Amino acid sequence: MSEHSVGIIGFGRFGQYVAKCLKEHFIVVVTNRTDRRKEAKRIGVRYTDQKECAKQDIVILCLSISSIEEVLNDIAPFLKKGALVLDTCSVKEYPVAVMQKIVPQYCECIGTHPLFGPDTTKNGIGGKKIALCPIRTKRLGRVVSFLEKIGLETIVLAPEEHDRQMARSLALIHFFGNALSKIDIKSVDVATATHDRLKELVTIVENDSDQLFFDMHHYNRFTQEVRRKLIEELMSIDKRLSK
Numbered sequence: 001m002s003e004h005s006v007g008i009i010g011f012g013r014f015g016q017y018v019a020k021c022l023k024e025h026f027i028v029v030v031t032n033r034t035d036r037r038k039e040a041k042r043i044g045v046r047y048t049d050q051k052e053c054a055k056q057d058i059v060i061l062c063l064s065i066s067s068i069e070e071v072l073n074d075i076a077p078f079l080k081k082g083a084l085v086l087d088t089c090s091v092k093e094y095p096v097a098v099m100q101k102i103v104p105q106y107c108e109c110i111g112t113h114p115l116f117g118p119d120t121t122k123n124g125i126g127g128k129k130i131a132l133c134p135i136r137t138k139r140l141g142r143v144v145s146f147l148e149k150i151g152l153e154t155i156v157l158a159p160e161e162h163d164r165q166m167a168r169s170l171a172l173i174h175f176f177g178n179a180l181s182k183i184d185i186k187s188v189d190v191a192t193a194t195h196d197r198l199k200e201l202v203t204i205v206e207n208d209s210d211q212l213f214f215d216m217h218h219y220n221r222f223t224q225e226v227r228r229k230l231i232e233e234l235m236s237i238d239k240r241l242s243k
């Protein structure tokens, strides 16, 4: 167990998951906008207020993408000298720009996107990937060593490249999965193994919040173009099949 303390701000679906992953390695305290004391008790971490969370050695933001700027403005005065601030957003250009602007110069900051979540790690996090966009830090090597020690594969890249690739991976999967969830593919029994994987995709997409789906598209400038291309292709295939 490290002597460093971690403050998790945002104790929703992903914040609770991060707390479970980190509580064996750090002293973890958590907070949330609406009261989530019960969840903290169940997980076995201490629930406190936002101000105290912001005063820890490492501050991890597990907030909706759209709330990151507002919350960072609130906590900035309480961040201590030398603290490391990390976000976990599924887009990177926007939160990295916000952290660059608001996190005080006497703190370090790194943008992160864990490419996994509670639904995709039922068998543990070993081999899963995490994207890192260093903003202002001397500790990237130490962070990478820790993440690799717990079994993750790290990918260090620029925020723009992250968002460009995300538009064709996670954001596209959620777009597609949301459409599939509306046409009820789950009640079908006569199906192949590939269909089972599609059902799994629908379940994963349905478990994530609508806010996350919306933000993942709204705050990534590359998603609209990919959505448009997919729709055009689908329409063209439909036209060919309807002849």
Ligand SMILES: NC(=O)c1ccc[n+]([C@@H]2O[C@H](COP(=O)([O-])OP(=O)(O)OC[C@H]3O[C@@H](n4cnc5c(N)ncnc54)[C@H](OP(=O)(O)O)[C@@H]3O)[C@@H](O)[C@H]2O)c1
Pocket: 010, 011, 012, 013, 014, 015, 032, 033, 034, 062, 063, 064, 065, 067, 070, 071, 088, 089, 090, 091, 113, 114, 115, 116, 117, 118, 119, 208, 209, 211, 212
């Ligand atoms: N879900 C995943 O598998 C996954 C994986 C990788 C990264 N992420 C990232 O993790 C972050 C959280 O995702 P999530 O799945 O946990 O979503 P979520 O369940 O919708 O949780 C959103 C969190 O943000 C808080 N929040 C929203 N608006 C706020 C505001 N105005 N002020 C203060 N707090 C506010 C919510 O507080 P309330 O509870 O009070 O609403 C909640 O704690 C996102 O940035 C997402 O991109 C998620």
